[in-house]
Amino acid sequence: xxxxxxxxxxxxxxxxxxxxxxxxxxxxxxxxxxxxxxxxxxxxxxxxxxxxxxxxxxxxxxxxxxxxxxxxxxxxxxxxxxxxxxxxxxxxxxxxxxxxxxxxxxxxxxxxxxxxxxxxxxxxxxxxxxxxxxxxxxxxxxxxxxxxxxxxxxxxxxxxxxxxxxxxxxxxxxxxxxxxxxxxxxxxxxxxxxxxxxxxxxxxxxxxxxxxxxxxxxxxxxxxxxxxxxxxxxxxxxxxxxxxxxxxxxxxxxxxxxxxxxxxxxxxxxxxxxxxxxxxxxxxxxxxxxxxxxxxxxxxxxxxxxxxxxxxxxxxxxxxxxxxxxxxxxxxxxxxxxxxxxxxxxxxxxxxxxxxxxxxxxxxxxxxxxxxxxxxxxxxxxxxxxxxxxxxxxxxxxxxxxxxxxxxxxxxxxxxxxxxxxx
Numbered sequence: 001x002x003x004x005x006x007x008x009x010x011x012x013x014x015x016x017x018x019x020x021x022x023x024x025x026x027x028x029x030x031x032x033x034x035x036x037x038x039x040x041x042x043x044x045x046x047x048x049x050x051x052x053x054x055x056x057x058x059x060x061x062x063x064x065x066x067x068x069x070x071x072x073x074x075x076x077x078x079x080x081x082x083x084x085x086x087x088x089x090x091x092x093x094x095x096x097x098x099x100x101x102x103x104x105x106x107x108x109x110x111x112x113x114x115x116x117x118x119x120x121x122x123x124x125x126x127x128x129x130x131x132x133x134x135x136x137x138x139x140x141x142x143x144x145x146x147x148x149x150x151x152x153x154x155x156x157x158x159x160x161x162x163x164x165x166x167x168x169x170x171x172x173x174x175x176x177x178x179x180x181x182x183x184x185x186x187x188x189x190x191x192x193x194x195x196x197x198x199x200x201x202x203x204x205x206x207x208x209x210x211x212x213x214x215x216x217x218x219x220x221x222x223x224x225x226x227x228x229x230x231x232x233x234x235x236x237x238x239x240x241x242x243x244x245x246x247x248x249x250x251x252x253x254x255x256x257x258x259x260x261x262x263x264x265x266x267x268x269x270x271x272x273x274x275x276x277x278x279x280x281x282x283x284x285x286x287x288x289x290x291x292x293x294x295x296x297x298x299x300x301x302x303x304x305x306x307x308x309x310x311x312x313x314x315x316x317x318x319x320x321x322x323x324x325x326x327x328x329x330x331x332x333x334x335x336x337x338x339x340x341x342x343x344x345x346x347x348x349x350x351x352x353x354x355x356x357x358x359x360x361x362x363x364x365x366x367x368x369x370x371x372x373x374x375x376x377x378x379x380x381x382x383x384x385x386x387x388x389x390x391x392x393x394x395x396x397x398x399x400x401x402x403x404x405x406x407x408x409x410x411x412x413x414x415x416x417x418x419x420x421x422x423x
Contacts, residue, residue: 014058014063015027015059015060016071016108020113022060023060024106025105025106026104026106027056027059027060027103028102029055029101029102029104030089030100031055032055032097032099034051035050036051049081049095051094052093052094052098053091056075056090056104056106061080063083063091065221067120067222068116068120070082071109071113072112073109076104077105079095080093080094081093081095117224117230118230118231118253118254119256120143121179121212121253122169122251122254123141124218124220126165126234126249128218129165129215130150130165138153139153147237147251148252149248150248151242151248152246154245155246156239157249162238162249166234170233173228173229174229176227176229177212177227177228178228179210180211180226184207184209186207188207194218210222230254232254233253234251235253235257236249305335305336308337308339308340311329311340312339312343313343316343323416324350324409324413325351326352326354326409327352327354328355328358328405332355333355334363337364340353341394344367349368350368350416351366351368352364352365352405352412353367354405356399357402358403360400360403361400363398364384364388364397365396366380366395367393368393370392370393372415373390374390375415376411376412377395378395379411380412381395383401383411384399384405384408385399385404386398386400386401
């Protein structure tokens, strides 16, 4: 989900917006109607869940909007799987119905809520500082599951600018600046002074303005911290090239920084144990391993080439030469098989080469008379449950059932026998 930062929906004034720190409260069910929810299953495929849209007199669960994902929580211990806005109401998707008029207890998933508060307030702060220091305008942002991304209206942002922005935002956090939320009437002249490009077409009701004292004032519908000190820290991870001459700036705020540090520290400990050296020597140690691996790969390739030439001569000089000749090796690649075919260079014999797992996946090559290969190649691929292509007397490809090599050999032998009988 990615929305323009200045086109946030600002009509809502739910309990979650009036008090972002509230974790539970009591309200009444207004309506409950059958509904469906499209979601992604554990296998990555889309699934449709049957359930109900529950509307409450007020809600503690934030509906998706303004670049911020929706909250999760419960209504009378019934899980809420999605919260969406419809006009001035919030629809809660549950798989259990709730009777209208019922008094219910609503609880928010606080870990998810506070994370969203930290990231959203962090975005406001980064956006304001980037604009104030360097005139870098925010055109959109995305609150992701792992990191958040701000799209800046500039083809490039220097490392020095990133460092200055990061230093400044963390100074503001240490200054413990208050964050206030106000509601202004649509006709209030102050609305025109607030950062943004105007209100959405579906706007109704008061305009919600989030102000970071002495730093920023912005129209916004999201949930926010009440003081920058609750952000703890902001870490800018870097920049990436965005769309249409824009730059994406990735950042973490609050608890996400701590989790990132924990993962990084865990990786450092694991690398220290594997590389047998200190953290400051990791990069150099990996470079040495890469160079050693490249050298080994080069030597291995040369050995495979030599082996391919040797195998070709052995096959050519074998007493079994002629008709159908087969060879399988666990180690090898397409180049290995093509070297053998080039060395043999026979157009009278059908040469069937395979490399890979004897019973699983691998590669195959069929070489020989052009007409025979053109006829047999697709049939070989079909038997091996693979696919391939060919031209000029060769057909090669990938196979998933190397265990059926014997069937291919029988197919080729039958073809040779039929050709001999016809002659």
